[in-house]
Amino acid sequence: MAKRSQSQKIGARGHKWLISVIEEHPDWLSRELGEDYGVDIEAELTENGVRGEILKIQIKSAETVEQKDGFVRAMIERKYVEYAQACRYPVILVLVDLALKEAWYLWIQDWILKRRATDGELSRNQDSWIHWIPTADTIKSGLDFGLKSIARWQGETQLVLSLNDALRSAAGTHNRVAMSSIIELITSIAPAIADISVDAIADEAIQLGDRLKGTIEGNAIAEQLFALARKFGARLSLATVSSIVLRGESYSRAGLIALGILYDDYFEHMKSLNLPNHFIELEPRVAYYCAFREAHPEEKSANFFADPKDFKFAGLRYVQPDRPWDKYANRGPSALLDYLTSQRESNELRRPGVDRERWERQHSRWT
Numbered sequence: 001m002a003k004r005s006q007s008q009k010i011g012a013r014g015h016k017w018l019i020s021v022i023e024e025h026p027d028w029l030s031r032e033l034g035e036d037y038g039v040d041i042e043a044e045l046t047e048n049g050v051r052g053e054i055l056k057i058q059i060k061s062a063e064t065v066e067q068k069d070g071f072v073r074a075m076i077e078r079k080y081v082e083y084a085q086a087c088r089y090p091v092i093l094v095l096v097d098l099a100l101k102e103a104w105y106l107w108i109q110d111w112i113l114k115r116r117a118t119d120g121e122l123s124r125n126q127d128s129w130i131h132w133i134p135t136a137d138t139i140k141s142g143l144d145f146g147l148k149s150i151a152r153w154q155g156e157t158q159l160v161l162s163l164n165d166a167l168r169s170a171a172g173t174h175n176r177v178a179m180s181s182i183i184e185l186i187t188s189i190a191p192a193i194a195d196i197s198v199d200a201i202a203d204e205a206i207q208l209g210d211r212l213k214g215t216i217e218g219n220a221i222a223e224q225l226f227a228l229a230r231k232f233g234a235r236l237s238l239a240t241v242s243s244i245v246l247r248g249e250s251y252s253r254a255g256l257i258a259l260g261i262l263y264d265d266y267f268e269h270m271k272s273l274n275l276p277n278h279f280i281e282l283e284p285r286v287a288y289y290c291a292f293r294e295a296h297p298e299e300k301s302a303n304f305f306a307d308p309k310d311f312k313f314a315g316l317r318y319v320q321p322d323r324p325w326d327k328y329a330n331r332g333p334s335a336l337l338d339y340l341t342s343q344r345e346s347n348e349l350r351r352p353g354v355d356r357e358r359w360e361r362q363h364s365r366w367t
Contacts, residue, residue, distance in 0.1 A: 014061020014096035015040060018103060018139065025143045039083065039091065045151040053151040056083075056091045058108075065097040065104075071132035072097075072104050076111070078127050084108040088165075090150045094139055103139040106131060107150055110157045119239050159189075187231060229258060233266040238273045242282070251286050257332040259286075260301030263293045270294075276313065284314040285337040292336075304328045308336065316340045 004012070019041065022030040027047040033039060045053040058080055066073040074095050084091035087109075096103040111131060115122065122129070137146070149155055153162075163186060170178035229236065229244060241262065245255040263270050271294050279287035291313040293299060299306055304325040308318045319339050321327060327335040 010061050010063060010098065011059070013098055014103075015059050017061075017098070017101065018057075018059055018094060018096055021103070021139060022143065027148070028143055043092075043147075043151075045148055047148065054089050055147060055151050056087060056089050058091065058093050059096060060093065061096040061098060063097075064099045065095055067135065068132070070135050072135055074104075074106060074131050074133050076106075076108065076129045076131055080108060081112060081122065081129075084112060092147070092150070095133065104133045104135065104137050105139050105142050105147065106133050106137070107157070109161060113157055113160060116239075118237055183227070230261050230265065233262045234269045236262075236269075238275075238278060241270070241273060241275070242278065245279075245286055246283060249283075251283050251334070251337070253331060253334045256286070256289070256334045256337070257301070259289070260293075260333045263290075264300050264302075267293075267297055280314050284316060285340050288313045288316045288340055289333060289337060301333055306336065315342055 019030050019032075022028050022041075022043050027045060029044050029046055031042040031044070033041055039056045040059045041057045043055045043057055044050065045055075060074070072095060074093060076093065080091070080093060091108045093106045093108055094103050095105075112122070115129075139147075150158075163182065166182050167179070170182055229240075241259070244258050245251050247255070270290075275290040276287045276294065279290060292308045292311050295311065296308075306328070307320055307324070309320050311318065317340070318336060319341050321339050324335065324339075327338070331338065
């Protein structure tokens with residue numbers, strides 16, 4: 001018979017200890033789950049009877065947990081993040097210190113929501129993240145108060161998660177009426193919820209619209225979703241503005257239109273985000289556009305005759321094509337980015353005998 005490793009023994013001891021803590025509480029019961037379920041146990045709130053108010057709990061145990069300045073160090077593995085994103089129940093990470101007979105908890109969906117709103121999407125190349133949990137967030141205090149609210153869906157995070165689910169369902173079924181109604185609902189409640197929640201909802205909406213691009217339904221939904229982002233432009237974070245604009249190693253034409261509108265309506269907020277410096281390494285053409293808008297606040301995105309030919313930034317300058325207003329009418333602000341050139345390309349265009357129309361076709365970057 002194979003012997004259990006030391007880490008397995010520590011895990012088993014923490015598992016057993018946490019179950020006993022939950023079972024000793026008068027308002028909770030616990031259930032064991034097998035490895036196939038992705039988490040270790042369930043805890044169900046029974047204060048008002050068994051009503052399906054369930055938490056999914058992943059246990060991480062150690063002989064001693066690292067503490068510093070009133071926080072405990074927790075490592076959040078990717079597999080727990082992916083499970084939490086797919087799960088419709090709250091997923092709780094519990095960190096058990098066997099020496100102290102104490103534990104602390106973190107609601108993973110809440111952590112994802114806040115991280116996503118402030119830092120953007122979690123990196124696909126990262127296997128784990130470090131988070132410092134306040135020492136006040138003990139499992140015992142949580143069973144008395146905080147975890148009860150989470151299980152009952154009595155909070156802003158639960159509201160945001162529900163709205164995001166509703167947005168996904170409406171978009172997935174191409175239901176424009178439902179989408180409009182959900183956006184109206186979000187608009188009505190937005191003044192009462194935190195900026196981070198508005199930011200997260202807008203980010204979810206933008207990504208949904210982008211996934212449906214290229215279809216009639218997708219174009220209609222995308223317009224409504226970008227309208228939501230524009231509605232709350234003054235409350236959007238740098239991470240969300242970046243996700244509006246960038247697509248892979250390039251930029252989104254619709255996203256650039258939204259960026260132009262954000263500069264039109266929320267100029268001071270956009271300027272405060274320092275977008276030219278943010279985009280200069282990610283996408284220099286977008287950095288150029290941001291720098292131009294900030295250098296010329298009088299220019300608006302609806303100006304078909306915008307001509308930044310004398311403006312230089314990030315080693316780029318604009319070479320005006322023939323009939324630029326026609327191109328701008330069809331493409332929006334991306335028509336400016338399509339004709340940005342480096343100094344070398346600009347000198348090449350000035351050479352005698354260069355076929356300007358052919359050169360434009362070869363060098364236009366619009367997709």
